[in-house]
Amino acid sequence: MDLATIQRVLDCELSVAEVAAAHADALDVQIRMLQLRRSVLRVVARRGSSPEETTLMHRLMQLSGEERRRLIDDFVDGTFGIVDADPTAVAVVHAAAPDLPDDPTSEQVAAWVELAELVGDEDFRARMRRTVVRQAAGSPLDIKRDAGEELMEFTRQKVAEGRKLGIAPLSDKSAPVINDLVHRFAEVLARTPDTEFRDWMAQQFEEAHDPRVDRDWRLVWIVNGWQVVPNLISVYPWLIQALRNDRAA
Template sequence: MDATTLYSIGELSRRTGLPVRTLRFYSDSGVVAPTTRSPAGYRLYDHDALLRLELLRTLRELGVDLATIRRVLDRELSLAEVAAAHADALDVQIQVLQLRRSVLRVAAGRGSDPEETTLMHRLTRLSGEERRRLIDDFVEGTFGAADADPAAAAMVRAAAPDLPRDPSGEQVAAWVELVELMGDEDFRARLRRTATYRATGRIPDIEREAGEELMEFTRQKAAEAVKSGIDPLGDRAAPVVDDLVHRFAEVFARTPDTEFRDWMAQKFEEAHDPRVERYWRLVWIVNGWQVVPDLVPVDPWLVRALRGTGTGRVDK
């Protein structure tokens, strides 16, 4: 068939795969009007109409709306412009679907109740701008006071969590937990205190007074315990903690009793708060950063061990 061949609406339907009623709708709406009519009044279409319909069908299958397609067919918009715009729109839709998939996987894996699932869904639907505003509000609320250390605020802001476009279930769960932490006033106070230590390079009092040699020995022993999987509340932790308590008691000229253990635990916790360490761990997860084992703090293990084991302690 050449370019002068005319097709009936039935033939056009067979060639394009579009139902006759759909072709009539396109014809009546002027999207692809018939080229002419037969003496009996039947619609007839030329080869150009066939090509227009094939393009129309392709764009519809790609999700382009009919009004935009009509502008393309009428050469008011270029196909390249439309393709770029719809590709961008699909990127957004894909991101939304990926987030939904991650939330559903977390909910299925954790056996989440309806309230938790709703919360996860709401928090992951926040736009990038909304997430940045949430972080800004958190940093301002934590370090906005006149006496707050600007270096600590800058450190927390520089390492702000940023949920990726296609987060894993672990990242979704970590993001939700982070948002809950950021809204806790008690946590903000803890972070403000410990971040100041880190940002300014200040050494906690107990570490400075104990001396570099004892602190290095303490970190080594605690790190070995962590690496060996020793439960800080278990019997295997007792000899490690007993030895450290006696070494510190000698340096501080104190009796290595329960009161001294509590004092040690309090001093270590002031600079190495477990909830703050949890915050940084969650930030690593959300940002997809590699967790370097040597940088994982051992102080939380030591604090728990001091409070839960050793002479005079009763495990609960």
């Protein structure tokens, strides 16, 4: 204790317990800051970050928990703060807001930095809003609704099998898989399995898969320490690439 504090204790203005509690609180703040700095340094050491990226990480780490939360709230309000915003969609995003812990891992720090840059992009905000509003409304894409769950499940299995065998979407080995799927979709949808139909399929699946929106959710999972939920992120890109490659060929 400093002499002024000791004098206040002797004058019965403060108790030793109160002083100890205040010192403990102060140490908690210092410990959290040191933990954050340690995590940032580990990220820099692992990634060989540029001076600009290191500066950004340092700036973000100085934000308090409340300020970090406000950054995400601003993103949500800026993305959905309009008259026709779907309350369900807004609730979904708020419920999944990232919350960096006081002692984050280097992976969580890196995810938070990337996420902070992402939510500041206006184009991403527009894409995020379209995706979440559609999902919250439970509105499936036309191709998924019209094709039916049986064909969609078959598609997921075929693509998963191809990926497991190491078949690249742009390789010749993907052609039989894509040809089979195109003909199955064309039959169910009463369409002609020509180049135009392949292009339409690719566009439909591109609407379902926005890499940056998928990346946003993954970053949130990492920051919050949640288990990554199995999803179709690995299915759609392969299918789109294979369709585009086949169409170009």
